[in-house]
Amino acid sequence: MNKFAWVLALALAGCNATSNSASTEPKEAAMPLVSASQSATNQLDLQVAVEANPWDKTQALPVQVWVTNTTSTDLSVTLSSGMTADLVLSQNGKTLWQFSGERMFTQALVAWGVPANDKRTLTFTIPERVITGLKGGEYQLHAVLNTFNHETSAPLTITIQ
DSSP, X not given: OHHHHXXXXXXXXXXXXXXXXXXXXXXXXXXXXXXXXXXXXXXXXXXXXXXXXXXXXXXXXXXXXXXXXXXSSOEEEXXXXXXXXXXXEEETTEEEEEGGGGOOOOOSOEEEEEOTTOEEEEEXXXXXXXXXXXXXXXXXXXXXXXXXXXXXXXXEEEEEO
């Protein structure tokens, strides 16, 4: 029974592990060519960026989300699970892909801090299999911070060719 408890604990700890698809490590990002921004609250600003627009549908699409604290005090928000934010790809209001639809996250309240007048960078990758399955045209990307208020970025319109 003790061995089972250790295996279960390791499995649950792995549910919160992030791959290269979502990272909360602050790092300097390459200058995006296209971005959209919206003040989610009067404290946090969410911005979505892609490297190029239009995007070639033969390759995965890297996306960055910046969460900026626009106040002069450190902020701590409560995340409602181990997922920091969700990324949604849609067209004409219909969700075509969602980051959270492909992963499992711990079900625990998590405190997440954003320093005063600073930003946290989250990185996502929309897989090649998703991008190659899209028809050429315009799509919308938006990010949703996984807080109780569900702060949402402005939609970013991208063109897939």
